[in-house]
Amino acid sequence: MNKIHFFGETPAELDPPVRGDKISGERYYSKEWMKAEWKHVFGKVWHVGGLVSELEEPGDWVSHNLGRDSFIMVLQEDGSIKAFYNACIHRGNRLVWSDLGAGDRITCSYHGWQFGNDGTLLRVQDEKDFPGGSPCGKAKLTEIKCDTWGGFIWFTMDLDAKPLLEWLVPYPELLASYQMEKMTRVLYMTAEIPCNWKIIRDNFNESYHLPTLHPELAPFIDDEYTDTVFEMYPNGHNRMVMKGCHPSQRLDLPDNMQPPLDDVLRMWDLDPKDFEGRATEARTAIQKAMRKLGPERGFHYFDTLTDSQLTDYHHCTFWPNFSLTMGPEGFQVLRSEPHPTDPEKCIFDHWYFMHEVKGRDMVETPLGQLPFEAAERQVVKFGETSLGFVADQDMSIAVGQQQGLHSAGYKGGMLTNQEKRIQRFHEMLNDACGIHGEIE
Numbered sequence: 015m016n017k018i019h020f021f022g023e024t025p026a027e028l029d030p031p032v033r034g035d036k037i038s039g040e041r042y043y044s045k046e047w048m049k050a051e052w053k054h055v056f057g058k059v060w061h062v063g064g065l066v067s068e069l070e071e072p073g074d075w076v077s078h079n080l081g082r083d084s085f086i087m088v089l090q091e092d093g094s095i096k097a098f099y100n101a102c103i104h105r106g107n108r109l110v111w112s113d114l115g116a117g118d119r120i121t122c123s124y125h126g127w128q129f130g131n132d133g134t135l136l137r138v139q140d141e142k143d144f145p146g147g148s149p150c151g152k153a154k155l156t157e158i159k160c161d162t163w164g165g166f167i168w169f170t171m172d173l174d175a176k177p178l179l180e181w182l183v184p185y186p187e188l189l190a191s192y193q194m195e196k197m198t199r200v201l202y203m204t205a206e207i208p209c210n211w212k213i214i215r216d217n218f219n220e221s222y223h224l225p226t227l228h229p230e231l232a233p234f235i236d237d238e239y240t241d242t243v244f245e246m247y248p249n250g251h252n253r254m255v256m257k258g259c260h261p262s263q264r265l266d267l268p269d270n271m272q273p274p275l276d277d278v279l280r281m282w283d284l285d286p287k288d289f290e291g292r293a294t295e296a297r298t299a300i301q302k303a304m305r306k307l308g309p310e311r312g313f314h315y316f317d318t319l320t321d322s323q324l325t326d327y328h329h330c331t332f333w334p335n336f337s338l339t340m341g342p343e344g345f346q347v348l349r350s351e352p353h354p355t356d357p358e359k360c361i362f363d364h365w366y367f368m369h370e371v372k373g374r375d376m377v378e379t380p381l382g383q384l385p386f387e388a389a390e391r392q393v394v395k396f397g398e399t400s401l402g403f404v405a406d407q408d409m410s411i412a413v414g415q416q417q418g419l420h421s422a423g424y425k426g427g428m429l430t431n432q433e434k435r436i437q438r439f440h441e442m443l444n445d446a447c448g449i450h451g452e453i454e
Contacts, residue, residue: 029244029246029434030248032437033441034437037436037440039420039421039426041212041440042419043419043420047449048352051447054447055447056171056352057171060161060169060182062166063077063085063097063166066165067165069087069095069167071089071116072091074115075087075089075110075115075131076114077100077115083099085098086099086109086120087160087169088131088132098155102124104127107122118131119137125139126139127139136150158173159172162178163178165196181249182251185251188328191319197344198368198369198370198386200377201365201380201384203392204362204392205394205409206360207409208396210359211352211353212440213412213415213416214348214350214412217411218331218408219252220432221237221242221256222430232261232265233274233275234258234259234260234274236256236257237264241263242257243255250334251333252331253330253331255329257297257326258297263294271286271290271291297325304316304325311371312373312374315369327339328341331435334442335350343378344367345367346365346366346367350362351363362396364380374386396409
């Protein structure tokens with residue numbers, strides 16, 4: 015399964031046909047679409063609610079808000095994790111308001127009802143005043159399915175959902191060698207973006223925008239589509255793999271040495287002068303140097319990675335709204351979730367995870383150098399605080415696209431074959447919601 019199929023070699027089962035459904039503009043701003051997606055998509059899939067590392071002792075909990083709802087995940091005495099709706103069963107008051115907490119009970123601030131960590135109601139005010147007798151020990155918070163993988167805590171509102179590991183196929187096998195569960199989140203940012211959540215998904219479901227939007231990546235990421243992996247899995251997940259440490263073949267002179275590729279060569283004790291006029295050969299040389307020097311420099315996990323995983327960018331999208339960009343030093347999370355009330359806004363999460371390397375106190379992240387330590391959550395205002403140079407470029411276009419999709423001049427999209435993952439994403443969305451064409 016870890017074999018990389020470059021363009022032209024992709025098996026037919028990983029390159030399914032698409033129908034060519036019209037991608038209407040209204041799906042990006044219609045409240046009817048928003049309601050249908052919540053019921054038929056977000057209510058059916060598995061979501062990331064937090065990190066396993068955030069729960070250290072029984073009674074520790076993490077919460078996550080999704081749309082208009084909220085959820086609590088609590089560590090149990092036996093080491094398992096239970097998840098509940100973050101709503102008191104008495105009168106619906108939200109129980110917790112912070113991201114993290116701990117204790118042997120969850121107490122409602124309205125009437126003081128107390129719930130144990132397993133969700134059981136333990137104490138109520140005036141318990142003799144209930145017509146059916148005391149509900150203590152009988153009533154429970156509304157529980158939902160919960161499981162873990164990759165260092166993440168996952169939950170789903172669908173009690174009939176497939177087990178998590180089945181739903182994640184093929185990622186548990188594809189990504190096992192990265193040892194994600196051993197990494198630390200060093201970048202933890204959240205922002206409200208003035209665009210529909212699907213605009214961000216569309217952007218991360220293609221690389222067609224790289225030459226125009228991210229030209230600074232061309233000297234060390236090959237964005238040539240004919241040598242890029244595009245794989246689509248039956249359950250809606252998909253993967254794109256782009257060669258790293260390799261100049262773009264779109265460049266007029268791709269074998270000319272340019273920064274930052276020369277710096278990467280020096281990092282691994284290679285002389286950039288040896289690759290003048292043949293920069294496209296640097297990738298293989300860097301892989302060999304990483305194999306040789308990695309363990310002695312503290313990168314012991316390099317032994318578990320394939321050559322491609324040592325240098326390339328494996329962009330993995332989980333249906334419908336969660337993406338991981340895997341690299342040799344760490345991985346990036348890019349998630350867009352629906353706004354609670356406005357279809358023309360969304361919640362965007364940008365995280366970065368890295369392995370601990372002995373003696374390394376500062377690490378390079380999408381936001382520049384940061385201390386190697388578990389980051390605290392930053393809720394930032396879009397346009398005032400950077401989400402990272404590349405992410406800022408993506409979000410700036412997303413805002414303009416949201417405006418343009420209202421135009422009568424937009425007729426439903428005209429996609430290249432390399433944007434096929436976008437087409438399939440919307441066709442799966444149509445099928446899930448039972449909607450084809452525009453909502454009247």
